[in-house]
Amino acid sequence: MHPRFDRRSNTDEKEAAMSLLAIGAAVAGTALLGAAAGFTAAAYTLFNRTIPRQDQLRVDIGEMADMDKWEEYKKFIVPNREWLEKQPLEHVTITSRDGLRLCAEYFPADTPSDRLAIINHGYTGCGMRDSTSISVFFHRLGYDCLIVDHRAHGNSEGKYIGFGIIDRYDCKSWINYVDTRFNRSKKIVLFGVSMGGSIVLMTSGFTDLSASVKAVVADCAFTTPYDVFAHILKRDYHLPPFPVMNISEALCRKMAGYPLTAAQRMHFYTIKFSPPQVLCVGTGVYVKQELDLGKLKEAVYKAYQMYETMRLRFIEDEDGTMYHA
Numbered sequence: 001m002h003p004r005f006d007r008r009s010n011t012d013e014k015e016a017a018m019s020l021l022a023i024g025a026a027v028a029g030t031a032l033l034g035a036a037a038g039f040t041a042a043a044y045t046l047f048n049r050t051i052p053r054q055d056q057l058r059v060d061i062g063e064m065a066d067m068d069k070w071e072e073y074k075k076f077i078v079p080n081r082e083w084l085e086k087q088p089l090e091h092v093t094i095t096s097r098d099g100l101r102l103c104a105e106y107f108p109a110d111t112p113s114d115r116l117a118i119i120n121h122g123y124t125g126c127g128m129r130d131s132t133s134i135s136v137f138f139h140r141l142g143y144d145c146l147i148v149d150h151r152a153h154g155n156s157e158g159k160y161i162g163f164g165i166i167d168r169y170d171c172k173s174w175i176n177y178v179d180t181r182f183n184r185s186k187k188i189v190l191f192g193v194s195m196g197g198s199i200v201l202m203t204s205g206f207t208d209l210s211a212s213v214k215a216v217v218a219d220c221a222f223t224t225p226y227d228v229f230a231h232i233l234k235r236d237y238h239l240p241p242f243p244v245m246n247i248s249e250a251l252c253r254k255m256a257g258y259p260l261t262a263a264q265r266m267h268f269y270t271i272k273f274s275p276p277q278v279l280c281v282g283t284g285v286y287v288k289q290e291l292d293l294g295k296l297k298e299a300v301y302k303a304y305q306m307y308e309t310m311r312l313r314f315i316e317d318e319d320g321t322m323y324h325a
Helices: 007-050 067-085 132-140 167-181 195-203 225-237 244-256 260-273 293-306
Strands: 090-095 101-107 115-120 144-148 187-193 213-219 278-281 314-316 322-324
Touching (some): 007 225, 007 244, 067 132, 090 167, 101 167, 115 132, 115 167, 132 144, 132 187, 144 167, 167 195, 187 195, 225 244, 225 260, 244 260
Parallel strands (some): 115 144, 115 187, 187 213, 213 278
Antiparallel strands (some): 090 101, 101 144, 314 322
């Protein structure tokens, strides 16, 4: 009988085709499951490396900065820290709106002053380790200083870092503490560097911000946490933001109690309501790693568009060449 009329041959071909489809589906399913597991693992790793309390900065400064220049900086950073530690500091505490004990060191001016600077450190830092030189600077200008430890940093309680979304309420509580203790007699300057810079910017967006706040200085604040984490994903894990950031968002919402994407929206939303006395300062650091000048320029322009006080925009590459952005 001719093969095309052989029903058994047709049946065998169909069974073979079905087997191949089943194998293909199984392989595709396994690949999808593997990819999903990989993305989920990456999301958990990213979350655990960034959101929970980090008592040590997991970055080798030698990978980021010119060590010769860093040694030059340490020549005045270390003496400032040692000098400040010997001064008559007053340890003060407040309770956050969610019940955490927040700590700070109050350092009064040498002579009675009506000016006070609230100093906000950066990510994984603490006041008496990372804010000493700027505190000495303000002190020499005749300011009282309140050197804070953010939640989940230093001596303050807290399990999860707030990236400004929660910390802005803490900063507002410190302002209220100063107003209450000194009967609104202090003219307050909010100063923050890096994550602290973003905290003071978000704090400045409160429509009921105390009139005692006369100026806000943000030194090299990030554009948004999303941008920072997306950069970490690309640099350390060679992964795109989607879907890892989406999974991290869900983790942050469940574990830390706030949506990570809110930081992205809030950072720019509050800027629209910031008082005119906001000074956004962009500082440069010598970076040994290869820079993506396009991304850096984009971030600079975002900040420039938001702040009338930001007027000079320069970028320095690895070779020391300065570019006007």
